[in-house]
Amino acid sequence: MTDVFISYSRKDQDFVRRLYQRLSEQQRAAWVDWEEIPLTADWWQEITKGIDAADNFLFIISPDSVMSQICNREIEYAVTHNKRLIPIVRREALPEAMNKALARHNWLYAREHDDFDSVFEQLIEALDTDLDYVQGHTRLLVRAREWDSKARDASYLLRGSELSTAEGWLAQSGGKEPKPTALQTQYILASRRASTTRQRTLLAGVSTALAITVGLAIVAAALFGVAENRRQESDLRGTEVAFSAATAVAAEATSARRAVEWQGLAWAVASERAGAADDHDLELALALQAMTVVDPPPEVTGQMFDAAYAPGAARVFAGAHTGWVAGLAVSHDGRRLLTSGTEGGLALWDAATGELIRSETFGTTVERLGVQINVNAINAAAFHPTRPNIAVTGSADGKVTLWDVDAWQPLAQASAGFVGSIAFSPDGSQVAVGLTRGGENLQIFDGESLKQLRGLEGHSTDVVALAFSPDGALLLSGSDDATAILWDAASGERIMTYGPIVDPIEPNIAVVGVGFGIDAPGAAPTVLLATNSGQILRLMRETGAEMLRFDVGRTPSTLNTIVVSPDGYTVAAAENNGNASLWDGRSGRRLRIFRGGGLYPLTNAAFSPDGLSLYTGARDGSARRWFVRSGAEAARYTLFNNGAGAAALTFSPDGRRALLGGGADDPALAVWNLETDQPEHHLEGHADAIIDIETQIDADGRLIALSAGWDRLLRMWDIDAGAALRTYDLGAILIPTLDLHSDGRRALVSVYGADPRAGVLDLETGEMTQRYDLGLGVYVVSLYSPDEAQVFIGGATVDGIAGGALLDAATGETLITFDALVASAVNSAVFSADGTRLLIGTQDGQIVEYALPGGGEVRRYVGHTDTIAGMTFSPDGRWMLSAGYDDSVRVWDAATGALLFTLAMDDDGRGVGFAPDGRLFTVSRDGGLTEWRLASDA
Numbered sequence: 001m002t003d004v005f006i007s008y009s010r011k012d013q014d015f016v017r018r019l020y021q022r023l024s025e026q027q028r029a030a031w032v033d034w035e036e037i038p039l040t041a042d043w044w045q046e047i048t049k050g051i052d053a054a055d056n057f058l059f060i061i062s063p064d065s066v067m068s069q070i071c072n073r074e075i076e077y078a079v080t081h082n083k084r085l086i087p088i089v090r091r092e093a094l095p096e097a098m099n100k101a102l103a104r105h106n107w108l109y110a111r112e113h114d115d116f117d118s119v120f121e122q123l124i125e126a127l128d129t130d131l132d133y134v135q136g137h138t139r140l141l142v143r144a145r146e147w148d149s150k151a152r153d154a155s156y157l158l159r160g161s162e163l164s165t166a167e168g169w170l171a172q173s174g175g176k177e178p179k180p181t182a183l184q185t186q187y188i189l190a191s192r193r194a195s196t197t198r199q200r201t202l203l204a205g206v207s208t209a210l211a212i213t214v215g216l217a218i219v220a221a222a223l224f225g226v227a228e229n230r231r232q233e234s235d236l237r238g239t240e241v242a243f244s245a246a247t248a249v250a251a252e253a254t255s256a257r258r259a260v261e262w263q264g265l266a267w268a269v270a271s272e273r274a275g276a277a278d279d280h281d282l283e284l285a286l287a288l289q290a291m292t293v294v295d296p297p298p299e300v301t302g303q304m305f306d307a308a309y310a311p312g313a314a315r316v317f318a319g320a321h322t323g324w325v326a327g328l329a330v331s332h333d334g335r336r337l338l339t340s341g342t343e344g345g346l347a348l349w350d351a352a353t354g355e356l357i358r359s360e361t362f363g364t365t366v367e368r369l370g371v372q373i374n375v376n377a378i379n380a381a382a383f384h385p386t387r388p389n390i391a392v393t394g395s396a397d398g399k400v401t402l403w404d405v406d407a408w409q410p411l412a413q414a415s416a417g418f419v420g421s422i423a424f425s426p427d428g429s430q431v432a433v434g435l436t437r438g439g440e441n442l443q444i445f446d447g448e449s450l451k452q453l454r455g456l457e458g459h460s461t462d463v464v465a466l467a468f469s470p471d472g473a474l475l476l477s478g479s480d481d482a483t484a485i486l487w488d489a490a491s492g493e494r495i496m497t498y499g500p501i502v503d504p505i506e507p508n509i510a511v512v513g514v515g516f517g518i519d520a521p522g523a524a525p526t527v528l529l530a531t532n533s534g535q536i537l538r539l540m541r542e543t544g545a546e547m548l549r550f551d552v553g554r555t556p557s558t559l560n561t562i563v564v565s566p567d568g569y570t571v572a573a574a575e576n577n578g579n580a581s582l583w584d585g586r587s588g589r590r591l592r593i594f595r596g597g598g599l600y601p602l603t604n605a606a607f608s609p610d611g612l613s614l615y616t617g618a619r620d621g622s623a624r625r626w627f628v629r630s631g632a633e634a635a636r637y638t639l640f641n642n643g644a645g646a647a648a649l650t651f652s653p654d655g656r657r658a659l660l661g662g663g664a665d666d667p668a669l670a671v672w673n674l675e676t677d678q679p680e681h682h683l684e685g686h687a688d689a690i691i692d693i694e695t696q697i698d699a700d701g702r703l704i705a706l707s708a709g710w711d712r713l714l715r716m717w718d719i720d721a722g723a724a725l726r727t728y729d730l731g732a733i734l735i736p737t738l739d740l741h742s743d744g745r746r747a748l749v750s751v752y753g754a755d756p757r758a759g760v761l762d763l764e765t766g767e768m769t770q771r772y773d774l775g776l777g778v779y780v781v782s783l784y785s786p787d788e789a790q791v792f793i794g795g796a797t798v799d800g801i802a803g804g805a806l807l808d809a810a811t812g813e814t815l816i817t818f819d820a821l822v823a824s825a826v827n828s829a830v831f832s833a834d835g836t837r838l839l840i841g842t843q844d845g846q847i848v849e850y851a852l853p854g855g856g857e858v859r860r861y862v863g864h865t866d867t868i869a870g871m872t873f874s875p876d877g878r879w880m881l882s883a884g885y886d887d888s889v890r891v892w893d894a895a896t897g898a899l900l901f902t903l904a905m906d907d908d909g910r911g912v913g914f915a916p917d918g919r920l921f922t923v924s925r926d927g928g929l930t931e932w933r934l935a936s937d938a
Helices: 010-025 043-052 063-067 069-080 100-104 116-128 131-149 160-171 182-194 196-224 229-252 256-276 280-290 298-309
Strands: 002-007 054-061 084-089 314-317 325-330 336-341 345-350 356-361 365-368 371-374 378-383 390-395 399-404 409-415 419-424 430-435 442-446 452-456 463-468 474-479 484-488 494-498 511-517 526-531 535-539 546-551 559-564 570-575 580-584 590-594 602-607 613-618 623-627 632-638 646-651 657-662 669-673 678-683 690-697 703-709 713-718 723-729 738-740 746-751 757-762 768-772 778-784 790-796 802-808 814-817 826-831 837-842 847-851 857-861 868-873 879-884 888-893 899-903 912-914 920-923 928-933
Touching: 002 010, 002 043, 002 069, 010 054, 010 063, 010 116, 043 054, 043 069, 043 131, 054 063, 054 069, 054 116, 054 131, 063 069, 069 084, 069 100, 084 100, 084 116, 131 160, 131 182, 160 182, 256 280, 325 390, 325 602, 325 613, 336 378, 336 623, 345 378, 378 419, 378 430, 390 419, 399 419, 399 430, 430 463, 430 474, 474 511, 474 526, 484 526, 511 570, 526 559, 526 570, 535 559, 559 602, 570 602, 570 613, 580 613, 646 690, 646 912, 646 920, 657 690, 657 703, 690 738, 703 738, 738 778, 746 778, 746 790, 757 778, 757 790, 778 826, 790 826, 802 826, 802 837, 826 868, 837 868, 868 912, 879 912
Parallel strands: 002 054, 054 084, 325 378, 419 463, 463 511, 511 559
Antiparallel strands: 314 623, 325 336, 336 345, 345 356, 365 371, 378 390, 390 399, 399 409, 419 430, 430 442, 442 452, 463 474, 474 484, 484 494, 511 526, 526 535, 535 546, 559 570, 570 580, 580 590, 602 613, 613 623, 632 928, 646 657, 657 669, 669 678, 690 703, 703 713, 713 723, 738 746, 746 757, 757 768, 778 790, 790 802, 802 814, 826 837, 837 847, 847 857, 868 879, 879 888, 888 899, 912 920, 920 928
16 A cells, blocks of 8 residues: 555656655655556556555646646546545646546645745645545555456455444545545445345344335335336345445444435435436435435435436326326427326326316216226327417217317317327318228318318228328328328328238237338438337338338237327337337437336327427326437547547538547547538648637638647638648647637637737737736636627636626727626636627536626526536527536526536537537547437427
């Protein structure tokens, strides 16, 4: 074991040798790579062993170390294993360039002009703080890593006094640094489970807790009515083990508070495991139980947040129906849900809150063969495509009813026959009704008066599924006769019959779901059919040729219906096992499973108009809302060599090209044609990673780009010609941001260095023609307003205090000062397209919106936990996108500030943006350009 591991750049070696010598004189063991790694050893394995065996991780901050890939790799490993981190500033470096872990710790300053002896005393004091606890952390990490590397062999577990000491260490870890790692906790719990003698002693003491555990899971199942029996039993066993082990540790602790915390942590762990298994109902139930402990610890509240906002988390609409939910529809504004039941009930819900607005049961019941049946069962429902108060229903007694759901009054009614399915045309002019009989079992009614327009004959038995094409020109019907028919919606002419479909496992095939899919933007729609035997088929619309067949499940009566998302890419299947599943309609790849139906099969499904939510109805009389996506990946392209990362992204004003800035391993400017999905140029010139890129059309009609790199230079490019035009050296350590003026002849730049400043660079002369001085130590953001009459300048003082102001672009006069309105250094900013809003992002993860021209605070966007790297509005102004160093890209409702969803990123989102046509792209560390498919308008 050693006292400290030192991570540093070779350019700081003289300082590190001096520090190493002083540590040795104080009998402090230091691990430094110049002495410890044998030349023949696996260098990274030796480094990780060195970090594991060290009580503290000492990082020497300098411009070179913060940019070193090896140093950053060492930091990430140390942070992952919860090592105590002590940063020492040897040479000043830009905070924005540093690993985010460094910002969470107090720094020691050992610059040339600082008193080394004083700094060393502070270092020794830091090393001695909670020394016994930190040494225990190191010992347990080494043992736990060894156990993990040996396939978790039980012979490496703790026993006797070692186990008791480890449990005591874990019990007193609350509020201390470094925190226990997940591996350490697992190691201790595994050791306790293997100790049979202590387990016998503990069984009696925890029996009550185990009964509570089982009882909670039963309550959760009763509340939600959703978990499959076998899967629930498995989850219960895992929960019992986690809870009993946690209780055992708590019993060893001297603090009653720690015992309470461990109870909450046990539930949180069980909740996390349920979420990992896509069982979001059980995840939410267990997270809620974890929150019942007094003053729940951060790990519990964090899991509650994850459970509540995870894609797939459900809202339940229950209590209105005593029969099946047979009909389900979402209003075009997404605010209301209409459900109908086999008991003859109709219910209107607030889609956001789950509140029941109005419900009523219609008709009477009769006894048939000893069973009470409601002859007015409402089997189908649909909302008008543009009027959120108008809906249509169809019932078993043959009535088709047009409703004003606000007034809760029927507007028109027609008689048709036993209704099995119903649909509005996209313009609302027609209502298609599928009937459970032969003959003209597909009827078309006027969307206003319900006057019958025509009857269509083609299916030999029940029509159970209907869908209009997005343009309203076509109607697709599915039937229990194993066929689907494509109709001309205007004339009623039959265009094509698909089937009959044959499946050897199901003699009575029915086409239970139909829809229109999209292969690519602008392409003709394809036909999607689903059978009750669990197959989904994608067919050529014109010929019926099979393009793809994929299986939801291969048992009889697997599927009850499918629906297609508004953008045409995603298929949702309502399954008989109570699950809803999402599928990529083009590839047949399963995207997600929403578990929750339990013993109650799902009867129907509907997407919200924005495609972000899926609603399902079940035989238990409930409906559910599932949060569908955190952004679906549409395409990914690799643009850089050797997997080199990309860190900057922008688009040409015409939206035809994406420009990406490469990382340190391939610092090129890559130009990608978004129309052809092909690379155009790979422009080399920068010697280090590109930080920022801006484009503009110059006076000669050329597309020019200006890029800033870690090599401290600005470079101008002719993108059409694929050629470098000019290089600018402003004598800076770094140029964090730039903004090209619309005339293409000047740029607003921030300069970090001995002379920190923001100002206007004349691109013809290379001179700074105007300077905006706020007295800041660091200028990070320089941004023109949309009309270029003002500029926003932001950064921080030398003490790290936020600084930001809106200035008159021509005179430099300060119009609004934002210093007192944000809590930490300004790191990014964006104007709305109309210039009436300014959003400021900070280093501590805040996003604050201000109204212009007054400057009053409007709202705060809450969710990020680390530096806001960038923000942008979608071209239509509906969405605001924010990217953070917390490895998340979040999409917000720009009108309300509500978080819509989070992109599932494996990288911090530094290179993100909307193309002018509204498509969202990100760049990643592997050099990829990824397009994300967001929900389209209804």
